[in-house]
Amino acid sequence: MEYDLTCESVCKKFGEFTAVDDVSFQIPSGSFFSILGPSGCGKTTLMRMIAGFESTTSGDIKIKGNSVLSLPPNKRNVKMVFQHLALFPMMNVFENIAYGLRCQGVGKEEIKRKVQDVLERVSLPDVGSKEISQLSGGQKQRIAIARCMVLDPDVLLLDEPLGALDLKLRESMKIELKLLQHQFNTTFIYITHDQSEALVMSDNVAVMNQGRFEQIGTPQALYHKPASAFVAGFVGDANRWSGRVVEGADGAVKVQTDGGLSLVGTAAGGSLSGSGTDVEIFVRPEFITVARAKGDAPAQVNGQNHQRGVVDSLLFNGANSRVLVRSTNNQLIEADFLLTGGTDDLKPGDAVDLSWSIERSACFQAARG
Amino acid sequence: MDKDIKRLSLILLMAPFALWILLLIIIPHVGIFLLSLREKISYKEFTYGLGNYIEFLNEPIYWNTLLRTGSMSLLVTILALLIGFPVAYYIAKVARKKSKGALFLLCLLPLWVSELIRTFGWILLLRETGVVSGFLQTIGIIDQPVEFLYNDVTVIMGLVYTVMLFMIVPLVSTLDGMDDAMVEAGYNLGGSGFTVLRRIIIPYAMPGIVAGSIVVFMLAAGSYLTPILLGGKNSSWFTEQIYDQFITRYNWESGAAFGFLLLAFTSIVVWLGLRLTGQSLATTVAKD
Numbered sequence: 001m002e003y004d005l006t007c008e009s010v011c012k013k014f015g016e017f018t019a020v021d022d023v024s025f026q027i028p029s030g031s032f033f034s035i036l037g038p039s040g041c042g043k044t045t046l047m048r049m050i051a052g053f054e055s056t057t058s059g060d061i062k063i064k065g066n067s068v069l070s071l072p073p074n075k076r077n078v079k080m081v082f083q084h085l086a087l088f089p090m091m092n093v094f095e096n097i098a099y100g101l102r103c104q105g106v107g108k109e110e111i112k113r114k115v116q117d118v119l120e121r122v123s124l125p126d127v128g129s130k131e132i133s134q135l136s137g138g139q140k141q142r143i144a145i146a147r148c149m150v151l152d153p154d155v156l157l158l159d160e161p162l163g164a165l166d167l168k169l170r171e172s173m174k175i176e177l178k179l180l181q182h183q184f185n186t187t188f189i190y191i192t193h194d195q196s197e198a199l200v201m202s203d204n205v206a207v208m209n210q211g212r213f214e215q216i217g218t219p220q221a222l223y224h225k226p227a228s229a230f231v232a233g234f235v236g237d238a239n240r241w242s243g244r245v246v247e248g249a250d251g252a253v254k255v256q257t258d259g260g261l262s263l264v265g266t267a268a269g270g271s272l273s274g275s276g277t278d279v280e281i282f283v284r285p286e287f288i289t290v291a292r293a294k295g296d297a298p299a300q301v302n303g304q305n306h307q308r309g310v311v312d313s314l315l316f317n318g319a320n321s322r323v324l325v326r327s328t329n330n331q332l333i334e335a336d337f338l339l340t341g342g343t344d345d346l347k348p349g350d351a352v353d354l355s356w357s358i359e360r361s362a363c364f365q366a367a368r369g
Numbered sequence: 370m371d372k373d374i375k376r377l378s379l380i381l382l383m384a385p386f387a388l389w390i391l392l393l394i395i396i397p398h399v400g401i402f403l404l405s406l407r408e409k410i411s412y413k414e415f416t417y418g419l420g421n422y423i424e425f426l427n428e429p430i431y432w433n434t435l436l437r438t439g440s441m442s443l444l445v446t447i448l449a450l451l452i453g454f455p456v457a458y459y460i461a462k463v464a465r466k467k468s469k470g471a472l473f474l475l476c477l478l479p480l481w482v483s484e485l486i487r488t489f490g491w492i493l494l495l496r497e498t499g500v501v502s503g504f505l506q507t508i509g510i511i512d513q514p515v516e517f518l519y520n521d522v523t524v525i526m527g528l529v530y531t532v533m534l535f536m537i538v539p540l541v542s543t544l545d546g547m548d549d550a551m552v553e554a555g556y557n558l559g560g561s562g563f564t565v566l567r568r569i570i571i572p573y574a575m576p577g578i579v580a581g582s583i584v585v586f587m588l589a590a591g592s593y594l595t596p597i598l599l600g601g602k603n604s605s606w607f608t609e610q611i612y613d614q615f616i617t618r619y620n621w622e623s624g625a626a627f628g629f630l631l632l633a634f635t636s637i638v639v640w641l642g643l644r645l646t647g648q649s650l651a652t653t654v655a656k657d
């Protein structure tokens with residue numbers, strides 16, 4: 001397989017502080033790759049190293065197989081969409097897009113043709129003569145992408161480009177970006193701290209934390225098979241308990257949470273160091289089944305955890321509605337539940353039985369320290 | 370009622386400003402303009418006409434002086450811009466937050482002492498028996514005292530030094546507003562350092578450049594002490610001609626005409642400059 005971008009053990013230190021720590025990854029041609037991580041984890045720094053605005057402390061960066069460390073930013077065929085877009089306010093839309101072509105010394109007629117072509121591809125054929133300040137947020141976004149794509153880059157870097165947009169526009173731009181990437185068939189590297197953006201758009205996602213890559217994988221793999229407690233907590237919603245192993249180290253382990261729930265989980269991210277180990281347990285709300293309580297004790301089914309509780313509150317959000325259940329030992333558990341608006345909906349105070357599978361209860365060894 | 374109070378407070382607020390404009394700007398200028406149209410026939414007998422202006426045109430030494438003042442002021446403006454731009458760029462974009470204030474203060478320093486003292490400083494350094502001449506003799510580069518004063522280079526140097534701050538301040542304030550990402554985008558899209566400077570930084574800083582240049586040009590063309598003291602009696606600065614007419618020859622009428630000509634000349638140069646750079650007063654001075 002051909003790789004557009006390869007990073008090998010890239011490190012970046014600012015004085016004593018390590019902003020990017022031993023990051024390695026490869027991105028196949030034409031794919032949409034996201035780097036997802038909380039604020040300050042080093043995403044922008046990594047991006048700036050790829051674009052050439054920051055030197056690497058160690059490691060190598062290759063584009064199409066050739067090391068680019070010795071190339072200055074204006075010689076690398078990596079284009080970047082900046083967080084606040086950085087369109088040139090003193091030029092109109094046409095001039096903004098033509099800037100890069102002019103730098104390459106492309107002829108007048110060809111510039112005209114290429115700019116018109118790229119404007120059509122981002123579905124804004126008539127804005128060429130407009131000033132930047134006359135564009136809407138979403139249009140600016142597309143012009144910023146067009147300005148890079150007209151140069152036919154090997155890799156397009158996008159640093160949280162949707163951060164400045166309002167929620168509604170952000171939702172529609174997400175899909176549009178994905179479509180644009182398909183259309184141009186260029187490798188996109190998309191930086192974000194919003195997990196839903198990363199999951200929706202990407203072919204592959206890298207989860208970054210404190211300068212390190214925690215896991216690289218498809219959105220499904222990250223969601224269903226997180227490799228570490230951080231990934232499990234950061235990608236998607238989950239009930240999160242800390243607790244202690246009572247029995248077992250591999251496969252199914254019996255754990256007791258600090259709040260007093262006892263349940264059986266599955267050791268994830270390598271085997272645990274036996275009973276007494278501090279663990280963190282993650283259970284996603286959609287894997288918890290809610291049923292009205294019947295009889296005296298919750299019905300037992302093999303391979304399932306059970307818990308009886310009382311509905312504390314309803315969190316209505318259309319198809320993503322949830323109930324918050326207070327267990328008998330006073331722990332709050334979130335579970336997906338379809339609220340139809342009918343008379344048989346759950347109400348606060350109703351007694352319910354919760355059950356979820358052992359396989360869906362991921363136990364990670366807690367970080368020491 | 371409420372409206373009246375608002376209007377009254379507006380009038381009260383604007384009154385000092387209006388008074389200032391009226392008393393110190395409009396009335397004197399109208400007076401000088403009327404004066405410039407007056408021609409003396411004999412003692413206490415006058416007619417009105419363009420005689421003073423015609424006299425100016427007929428005497429090459431007058432309009433040569435005006436052109437010379439204009440071109441030297443232009444040179445001062447260009448030099449101040451060439452020196453001031455890198456300094457302003459450094460203060461606005463390279464220097465760290467903490468050192469910014471200190472650097473600004475350093476630029477302000479020359480304005481702390483009066484123009485007279487400042488110019489005498491130059492004289493102390495540059496005269497025949499001055500510090501520079503003495504130093505060059507000591508290290509043996511020249512073998513007899515050299516006079517560095519009373520030439521155009523010295524006048525221009527002195528003027529550039531005086532007006533530098535007025536170039537740097539507007540430049541710093543426009544460059545300060547420039548997003549670093551824009552420069553980086555310029556490089557990222559394939560621009561060389563020169564392209565980024567020419568196509569991005571300078572166009573962005575244009576309002577500041579024009580504002581600074583207008584102020585500097587006006588200050589240089591209208592300055593009096595520096596050209597006289599550093600250039601000597603032969604500096605041929607137009608303000609000196611005006612002074613001459615008013616004080617030495619006691620010919621207020623033609624002095625007034627000269628004053629008006631200087632005003633008109635600098636205004637035309639500024640207007641031309643604005644036209645050439647495609648700016649307007651509104652975009653440079655009243656930038657959003």
Ligand SMILES: Nc1ncnc2c1ncn2[C@@H]1O[C@H](COP(=O)(O)OP(=O)(O)OP(=O)(O)O)[C@@H](O)[C@H]1O
Pocket residue numbers: 014017019037038039040041042043044045046193
């Ligand atoms: N020039 C620098 N000098 C010193 N430290 C820096 C520098 N640039 C970044 N850092 C530090 O490196 C860390 C990572 O910064 P970076 O900008 O890469 O974060 P990020 O992941 O992009 O965060 P965000 O999501 O908020 O943009 C931060 O702790 C930051 O303080």
Ligand SMILES: [Mg+2]
Pocket residue numbers: 043044045159
């Ligand atoms: Mg960032």
